[in-house]
Amino acid sequence: MLIVALVYVWPGYRVPVFWYGIVFGAVSLGAAATWWLSRRTSDDAAHYADKYFNLRDSVRSKVNFEQAGKSGGFYDLQSKQTELLVNDSQVKSIPFEPAYRIGIVGILLIMISVGLGFKPISPTILARLEQEQSVAQLTSSANRELEQLIDDLEESLDDENERKLLEPDKLRKWVDELRETTDHKEAMRQYAKLELKFNRAAEALAQRRDEKLLTAAAEQLKKDKTSKDLAEKLKQKKYKLAADELKKMKPGEHDPGQREKLSQKRKEIAKLKAAANRMANAARGTKSKLGQSSEKQSKRNGKQNQASNSNAQPSDNGDNANAQEMEGELSEAEHELAQMLEEFEDAIEDWDDQLEEMELADLDPSDQDFEEMEEGCRECEGDAMGKLDDLADKLMRMARKRSAQAKLRKLGKKCAACQSAGTMVVRSQQKGGKKAGKGSVDSQRDTADDFGDNGQYTKLKGLKGQGPSLTKTESADDGSGVSHRRSAAKNREFKKQFESFVGREDIPEGLKNGVKNYFTNIHGTSDDATEDSNDLDSAANPRDE
């Protein structure tokens, strides 16, 4: 029992009462079994009596002879002699020697064991048990909430395509892998892993390049009043609405046979053409490194300069130059959207050319050539509208991806929230912090507070005139003021520290991104460089403007 009590008391637990019953029962059974197995026989008793009274095996021999049924002659003599000897012996003179030592030791051990049973559970263990319980409750409720989120997400999915992007079954499987646990670190670890999965899934749906292209296209479109709505939608990344806007720009049905209608149609097409041109220019800007400007592009640029359109503003060659300022690291094969925009522009241009040609030809509808030209116009129209529909579908797909990505990020944020909640559960149970009524209403602290050892080894800083600064001011020579050699060494050190920080799994993704953005802002790099590349050298070395 002492051993059992020590097993509990040593780490700080309280001895469960049922153990006393178990040990008592086990000891009783063991004692009974030991007594039964080691109990003495009459032969043992006879032998002991012979030894004690120095009877020289008389009693034992007599007992055994009688048991064997031997009698007569020497057996009777032996029996009689033994009786005489036994009669002369004082049985009561055999001393009872209780095991005092064992008894005293046993009583002491029992007293100690019982005493240990009254020892209460240590505060440390109590706190840990409370923490474990809190963590268990937290994980239980968090898991339920995540499951509910997945259910809500699945219910909200009307679009089959978005369902395919999100794969809710896979998400549900990830959430089902979560387990209730009392271990705080294990809980944080599993939520961090889940958050990573969600964020990676969201990253897989990223379409930054296309979005960047559309943002650039929006900048171009903004310059034209007719395409301002489309530009706005593209800039706000409301691609579904942008697709609708694009479809609205489809010209109405007109009979190409009527000359007046042709002009009208051409006017309507001009809006679309201008928009297509601007978007295509934005796309071409991304292909500056490959230098793949099509002949049609240059031809179109020339025609745009000559054409007069009341609704369309003259194209700005500077816009092309501005669009080309974007980094052209994309290959044509990868940039489907850019290709679509260019093809759309080509299709519109061809259609417009066909209409212009037909307008200029001014043929009679009964003329054979008229029919051919009409057929050509219809083909071009079909091609152009097809390209427009393709573009609209592309925008719709982008909208769905964006929506799915947002939902995944929301799930990731929920996981981050669970981690934060778990951290708060642990911190709230640790020592430290001011007690009620001990705080301060001032916005600054003039004296340092001693919070004691709460496991957190960073102290609040920020006293006026005290504390370290995260930035250093170094002496600077003329010019950049920074030595490249020292900065390179600093960059390497920063890179190592940053990589180890990013690689940790117990830090929420949101926190990592915040830190990354913070240091990025310190070094003054663009978002593009930070998002497109993990090369921290570029983040550390600002571009020369």
Place this chain on the structure above:
Amino acid sequence: MSTASTPHTEQEAREFVDIFNRVRSEVAKFIVGQEQIVEDVLIAIICGGHVLLEGVPGLGKTALVNTISQALHLKFKRIQFTPDLLPADIVGTQILTSRNGDKQLEFQPGPVFCNILLADEINRATPKTQSALLETMQEKSVTVAGHTHQLDQPFFTLATQNPIEQDGTFPLPEAQLDRFFFKLFVKLPSHDEFSEILNRTGGNHTPDISPVASGDDIIKMGNLLRNVPIDKPVQDHLVRVVRATHPDNPHASDEVKRFVRYGSSPRGAQSILAAAKARALLQGRFHVASEDVNQMALPALRHRIMLSFEGEAEGLSTDSIVESVIERNSN
């Protein structure tokens, strides 16, 4: 189960003790000290066994046997063994005699035809001569020229060995040693015993030894002690002791395993049992106790255990081996 009536048995037991004590007392008139030797020799005689006495010359071994034979009114003969002694010198031979004018071979019995034979320095005779005596001891008869001649009963041989003159001797082989009931060491008398010896033998008067028992008494006593019962645990103890002298016994001690080559044969256990029964009666008990076994084990086993080369090199004695075996198996 004894068939004799209890009163008769009790009387016989009393007579056993009386006769034994009478003989012992009678022997003690002449032999100074050596009480245990006398007792052991008498026990061996009663049990029908032979004794090997080992001691330096002059300790009264011959006198002891002679005195016993007088006290028991038994025929006593002594043979001094020498290297040139022949078997015929022991058992007898046929001689050509002339009777009524006819020459015929007549068996002339040797000194072995007696009740008590003292074979002095038996290890000085050749093995052939030794074997002639030892065969006689075992068979209690002599066969010469195809004729078997029975020896008188009781027949008891007391052989002696001199431990200090080992050169030119023929040590008895183990198989022959096993035929001796007891091997006893005759030690030097104490100071007082020395004085008493001188007192008794220095003058003209020597004590007269009267016969206080006969050979029939010895035979009767031998028959009586066979009825003394032994309890199974005591007998088990006896068997354990004897078996523990064997090095291949799993319960043998490390000492036995290391220093003993051969252990005692069952004949040793028989000797112990018979002697223990005799001792029990002498102690006034009607059953054999473990104490009797322990007491009789040493003289019965010491000559039946062969030491290994390592044991002899260590200078161990069989006595220490037997004593350690007895102590280890006593409960």
